[in-house]
Amino acid sequence: MLSIEQAGQIDPWLGQTLPCACGKTHSVSIRKAVIERGALAELPRYAQERDYRDLLLVADRRTLEVAGRELLQLCEAAGLKADLCVLTDDEHGEIAADERVIVQLLLKVTPPVQAIVAVGSGTIHDVVRFVAHKTDRAFFSVPTAPSVDGFASVGAPLIVGGFKQTIPACAPEAIFADLTLLAKSPRPMIAAGFGDMLGKYTSLADWQLGRVLFDEPYCELAVEMTRQGLALCVDNAEEIAAGSELGMRKLMEGLTLSGISMLLVGHSRPASGGEHHLSHYWEMRFIQERRRALLHGAKVGAAAVKMAELYEAVAALSPEAAAAAIAARQASGDVLTPARMREQIRAGYGSIADQVLAENGLSGDAGAAEPQELQELPQRIIERWDAVRAVCGSVPPPAQLAEALRRVGGPTTAAELGVEPELLQDSLRYAMYVRNRYTIIRLHQWL
Ligand SMILES: [Zn+2]
Ligand SMILES: [Zn+2]
Structure with missing residues (x-):
């Protein structure tokens, strides 16, 4: 069995099939x-x-x-x-x-x-x-x-x-x-690669939210590998900004480690969370409006700053404040029932709403009962608040992410990217439906 100490290296994992501490057997076909x-x-x-x-x-x-x-x-x-x-x-x-x-x-x-x-x-x-x-x-x-x-x-x-x-x-x-x-x-493509990596701060935290609130399967090795890939990029931001060969090596190694971590677990959970959903939502709307595409990593970088803002806001809530916010939503009926989610998906996705409903397990009977899990969720968020808050507090502040992006020359806000305020608002409401996967966007709906 390879050890987690080798998570920051690429070669030891190539062509390997190995049992992992998470209980699964992983294999890397590269x-x-x-x-x-x-x-x-x-x-x-x-x-x-x-x-x-x-x-x-x-x-x-x-x-x-x-x-x-x-x-x-x-x-x-x-x-x-x-x-x-x-x-x-x-x-x-x-x-x-x-x-x-x-x-x-x-x-x-x-x-x-x-x-x-x-x-x-x-x-x-x-x-x-x-x-x-x-x-x-x-x-x-x-x-x-x-x-x-x-x-x-x-x-x-x-x-x-x-x-x-x-x-x-x-x-x-x-x-x-x-x-x-x-x-x-080209510089914007280098900055985009860096932005795709910065998004790992929020994708990894999103995975942890899934683990804390839904006991979602989790792999420490994949997490560590993604973290180390991210560290290679952040620690070498100056070299990457300068476009030096050393900078390119570190960035490419980081990107490759992130790719291998996805291969290990067989899905994109370690590398793709709310920041990617925001990016995909913008992309989808650009396609529908026949607009020129933006670079994937440029979108992800700016979206990660936005997600870090949500994380910061949630981390600031004491257990009492979180419980009060949830109670207020429930009292006013401002909660996402399946019927309301269906409505939002129809409003936010137009001609592709059916596919998005299916992704979210909402294509069935509109009158069906609310899934047990949704009913229990508010209570669970309150009960597990300390763990939720610890995850939220682990994400660097948005200003720090924006500064890192700026240093490498990537856009840091939706406006700099060319995403209008209306589209940003829509995406904060609807992008969580891009994937049926728990993220800070979904958690933030309660608070
Ligand atoms: Zn990406
Ligand atoms: Zn594993």
């Missing part, structure tokens, strides 16, 4: 992670070692120039057969992970192709992750910017029929993150 200067040149060597002789490199017009052509040459020089698939931009001059590009890639996956290589950012990874999984090909990752923790993950968030859903796919077999490339990536 076999290799190279985070170095010149990592690109390692890819053909690894492919040869694994006897993959026919590769398909997937890029867009930007990442083709940044890394795609160079990788193609490296593969050809090594005697491998490699073909390029250059995904074409949409009307915003971007790539979205939707049906259009999925089909474009599928058409290039000919029978001899053995491995598909994502050369680019998170979106290209998600498209390749899905197609490699569906066509049963190996999947390699070449990140061209340290912008998200999703390179290593299993789920592919795809936009299907205008609705974003995370479809189970596979993690990459190997990751080749070239520090020279990453150091050249």
Whole structure:
């Protein structure tokens, strides 16, 4: 059994299947992670070692120039057969992970192709992750910017029929993150990767709320791994802000550790809480309004500051104050009954409300009784207030998160991000329904 002391390292976990103190057996399907200067040149060597002789490199017009052509040459020089698939931009001059590009890639996956290589950012990874999984090909990752923790993950968030859903796919077999490339990536993408990591302060606290209030399964190892990944980023914020190779190494290691922690537990709980729900809600509304997408990590960073505000407000409440706030809500009837939740979901989600109702277990009979758990929750919050408060007090103050983001050059508020006050208000009301998962947004409804 590997020990929790190794939680801050990547290599010990690669290719491992191991029993954990949480009672589950975890396995990490990633076999290799190279985070170095010149990592690109390692890819053909690894492919040869694994006897993959026919590769398909997937890029867009930007990442083709940044890394795609160079990788193609490296593969050809090594005697491998490699073909390029250059995904074409949409009307915003971007790539979205939707049906259009999925089909474009599928058409290039000919029978001899053995491995598909994502050369680019998170979106290209998600498209390749899905197609490699569906066509049963190996999947390699070449990140061209340290912008998200999703390179290593299993789920592919795809936009299907205008609705974003995370479809189970596979993690990459190997990751080749070239520090020279990453150091050249655009500043906003570096800041976005940092923002995605800062969101772990609030996602980890949200998981703890789930444990305290609902006895939700919890894995100390996954938590520790995410924490250490976060610490690598926060402790090296100056280097990351400067875009140095050291900074890129630490950020990429942090993102990879966060990805591995999700692989360990088989879900995104350690890495995604209320801050991600807020971000997803904004994204969904942007898609509905046909607006240009914002960077995932930029949204998550600003949303984490907002979540830290909620945590701060809740942590300030004494047990008496919390009990009084809950009693006042109950007396005035201002509580979220299933009927009221259904109403809110219909108001907040428009054409995709049915999917969101299903996610929240609310698609059934509107007259059905309130679940036992909901009835007991207010009392439980009061009874367990000390533990709840301790979790809330563990989140750094919002000003500290905002300062860290500012240092790296990321937006710190919804306004700086370009999210209007009305949308922010809507999201604070409706975003908790994005996932049926307990977060500070849900707790805050009582207080
Ligand atoms: Zn994220
Ligand atoms: Zn575990």
